[in-house]
Amino acid sequence: MVRNNSTNYELNYVTTNRFYVEMESNITASFSECSGLGVKIKKENYLEGGVNDQQRVILGHAEFSDVTLKRGVTDDLVFWEWLNKTVSDGQKQRRNINIIVFNQAGETMQNWTLIAAIPIAWKAPGLKASGNNVAIEELTLAYEGLKVMKKAEGGGATNLSPGRHSSGYFIN
Known part of the structure; x- marks a missing residue:
């Protein structure tokens, strides 16, 4: 516990192994890794001429890193089907994806929403006859914006309504 000007602040740290990925208001899979x-x-x-001890910093556009999710292969093909529709049917379905991190007590600590996410890569696991490791698949997502909340709204669910807001963001 940290005390500051007679106000108590409790720091509640989270570990990197407690997270879920949620798509269309459903926890879709248990991932072993989320990176990027x-x-x-x-x-x-x-x-600036004549000012030798400073520089001016002009800010431009934000660039969001691609996110890679890894999980053990299961019989659930939700991510493959999403990627397959994007590639073959030409039905590019953007979705808001929540990455929810929680503490040891199971309380949601932070929620990152990838706005208008779209799959850009999928990778099957390497197969080896003599191996005994878990087969891990990878899904890489690009996204148009990021929303960070301390606690998830509505239990972490972000419902997706098709279309864009006048600001250019995907409506959630």
Whole structure:
């Protein structure tokens, strides 16, 4: 417990092994790994004449990193079917995806919503006759925006309504 100006603040840390991935208001799978989640803002440094001890930083657009999800292969083909529709049918279905992290007590600590996510890669596991490891598949997602909340709204569910808001974001 940390005390600051007679106000108590409790720090509640989470571990990296307690998370779910939710798509269309359903916890879709138990993933063993989620990597790549991040954003980087483009910047340009501007050097002003006569000011030798400073630089001006001009900010540009945000670039969101692709997210890779890994899980053990199961008989659930929800992600393959999503990718397959994107590739073969031309039905590019963007979806809002929640990555929900919780603490040891099972309380939601943070929720990252990938706005208008679309699958851009899927990788089957390597197969080896002499191996005994779990078969792991990978799904890589690109997304248009990121929403971060301390606790998930509505139990972590983000319902997807087709279309875009006037701001350009996918409606959720």
